[in-house]
Amino acid sequence: MLSEQLIQQCQKRIEPYPCEGFVYGKGPQNPSVMFVGEAPGETEINNGIPFSGRAGQYFNQYIEYLGLSRNDIYITSAVRSRPYKWGTPRGKEPRKYNRTPNQKEIAAHAPILDAEIELTRPSIIVPMGRIAYWRLLGKSPRMEKVTGIPVETSIRYLDDWESNAYRFSSKTYTILPIYHPAAVLYRRSLETDIYKHLDELKKIINRLTSK
Numbered sequence: 001m002l003s004e005q006l007i008q009q010c011q012k013r014i015e016p017y018p019c020e021g022f023v024y025g026k027g028p029q030n031p032s033v034m035f036v037g038e039a040p041g042e043t044e045i046n047n048g049i050p051f052s053g054r055a056g057q058y059f060n061q062y063i064e065y066l067g068l069s070r071n072d073i074y075i076t077s078a079v080r081s082r083p084y085k086w087g088t089p090r091g092k093e094p095r096k097y098n099r100t101p102n103q104k105e106i107a108a109h110a111p112i113l114d115a116e117i118e119l120t121r122p123s124i125i126v127p128m129g130r131i132a133y134w135r136l137l138g139k140s141p142r143m144e145k146v147t148g149i150p151v152e153t154s155i156r157y158l159d160d161w162e163s164n165a166y167r168f169s170s171k172t173y174t175i176l177p178i179y180h181p182a183a184v185l186y187r188r189s190l191e192t193d194i195y196k197h198l199d200e201l202k203k204i205i206n207r208l209t210s211k
């Protein structure tokens with residue numbers, strides 16, 4: 001269980017930025033897989049359930065394909081509040097839109113993800129999309145170069161909460177990057193690749209959990 005004190009500290013850290021709501025990570029201790037997304041959207045901050053909006057429908061298909069249920073896995077994200085921007089649809093009232101979190105917002109909530117990884121000790125960590133990849137590995141390659149390829153690597157944790165400096169862990173983790181489930185909303189052609197990447201994930205889960 002994450003301490004409420006840590007959560008409150010991180011909620012304070014994100015206060016200066018246009019972000020709203022707070023969604024807790026969900027899942028058991030020692031999950032076979034920890035999925036790391038980007039940030040919740042409007043649906044998620046209203047109902048508190050990660051990946052319950054449009055991207056969530058694709059995410060549910062991922063886990064069903066893997067033969068898993070939400071009870072078997074840990075679901076979290078780089079940022080736990082919804083980053084928004086205002087916009088005005090033609091002829092309508094101004095409204096909030098989701099946007100990608102920036103580096104300061106990611107750093108504001110980094111201690112939460114660090115604590116979740118340390119407390120739940122997942123066998124495999126799956127960053128979904130470029131934000132989660134950057135948060136954990138500190139690089140921004142083209143996703144098609146890294147998705148579906150497992151790596152045994154150290155990961156970044158926020159070492160200095162003032163300067164927002166990260167360091168790499170001494171422990172190594174099995175990481176399998178995949179596309180963010182929302183990616184198919186924009187590029188349907190990714191679907192074939194996504195299922196190849198999930199096949200790879202299935203193999204790793206079977207190998208690591210049958211030890």
Ligand code: URA
Pocket residue numbers: 036037038039040041044049050051052053055056077
């Ligand atoms: N994207 C995320 O990263 N998390 C959610 O809960 C929804 C969309």
